[in-house]
Amino acid sequence: MTPDEAAAHLSEIAYLLRHQGDTHRARAFTRVGGLVPRERPDLVALRQTDRLATLEGVGSGIARTLAELVDTGRSTYLERLREELDQPIAYPAPGEPSPLVLGGYRGDLHSHTDGSDGGASVLAMARAAHARGSEYLATTHHSPRITVCNGLGPERLAAQRHLIDEANRELEGITILQGVEVDINEDGSLDEPDEALAALDIVIASPHVGLRMERSAMTDRMLRALENPHVDVIGHPTGRRPGTRPGADYDHEAVFAAAAARGVLLELDCDPARMDLSPELAALAASLGCRFSLDSDAHAPDQFIYVDLGIWVTRRAGIGTDRVVNWLALDDLKEVFA
Ligand SMILES: [Zn+2]
Numbered sequence: 001m002t003p004d005e006a007a008a009h010l011s012e013i014a015y016l017l018r019h020q021g022d023t024h025r026a027r028a029f030t031r032v033g034g035l036v037p038r039e040r041p042d043l044v045a046l047r048q049t050d051r052l053a054t055l056e057g058v059g060s061g062i063a064r065t066l067a068e069l070v071d072t073g074r075s076t077y078l079e080r081l082r083e084e085l086d087q088p089i090a091y092p093a094p095g096e097p098s099p100l101v102l103g104g105y106r107g108d109l110h111s112h113t114d115g116s117d118g119g120a121s122v123l124a125m126a127r128a129a130h131a132r133g134s135e136y137l138a139t140t141h142h143s144p145r146i147t148v149c150n151g152l153g154p155e156r157l158a159a160q161r162h163l164i165d166e167a168n169r170e171l172e173g174i175t176i177l178q179g180v181e182v183d184i185n186e187d188g189s190l191d192e193p194d195e196a197l198a199a200l201d202i203v204i205a206s207p208h209v210g211l212r213m214e215r216s217a218m219t220d221r222m223l224r225a226l227e228n229p230h231v232d233v234i235g236h237p238t239g240r241r242p243g244t245r246p247g248a249d250y251d252h253e254a255v256f257a258a259a260a261a262r263g264v265l266l267e268l269d270c271d272p273a274r275m276d277l278s279p280e281l282a283a284l285a286a287s288l289g290c291r292f293s294l295d296s297d298a299h300a301p302d303q304f305i306y307v308d309l310g311i312w313v314t315r316r317a318g319i320g321t322d323r324v325v326n327w328l329a330l331d332d333l334k335e336v337f338a
């Protein structure tokens, strides 16, 4: 088992724990899951010399899980949690394409690079996505308002276009789409000028701040964002973080119906800390005619695996792959975003 795979297992455990309300333990697993791939390439050696518990943040419980993962490639703890939440799953073997990709998933439409708060370059992210078998990848930076994430304004977006064009000339077998994850301001306006949005391949509009707004104001905010003709996708539509933050309250039916009418996709954000939409809201959106985008929101190459984790939401919500645009060939996808 590679450190990346171990980390993916730890992240899934964290996600399931959050759903069960065990936020404290979830945080511990998330922290170690984030640290292992970056800082512990020597995970196996640590196990062999019985030093796993010396890692920062690793208590005896996490050490036991890590030891079992290294020794057997499995975690009985994870398997028990999965059973409790009824979600069987297959993982890609090392260096193999993801089972999801083998099932027709063609590319991820929400990812971050070191251009804002991600951990790897555009090229490294694209190569990692290609190794999984993906045909395309959208890189979607934050907008300027999210200053902690080093968001990109119009000038830096224009500069990034050149970087992406260059990368696309260099890459074979995968195409990078230039996008943005633009913030939905409290009044429903967007945190980038229209001209900047018009020049992009894909525009995800996401609510990040002010999520505790009163219900009717929040509904107006989301409806106004949907009126912007450049918006292609609503990213993690409620902003919830299971176990830590409930997510924005608004008239879901009105907002989802407006999204369906305007042909704006709703994202199923598979970051284990988000899993937003929930299966219940996703089912509601599907019943109102919405289409979806199933994404990792990856900030590092090993996080593309999140879509393999998150696919259960579509099953639980009864959403067929015909309703999820990531199963479309690139040309057909471009039609959707035209
Ligand atoms: Zn976001």
Ligand SMILES: [Zn+2]
Pocket (backbone or CB within 6 Å): 110, 111, 112, 181, 297
């Ligand atoms: Zn994001």
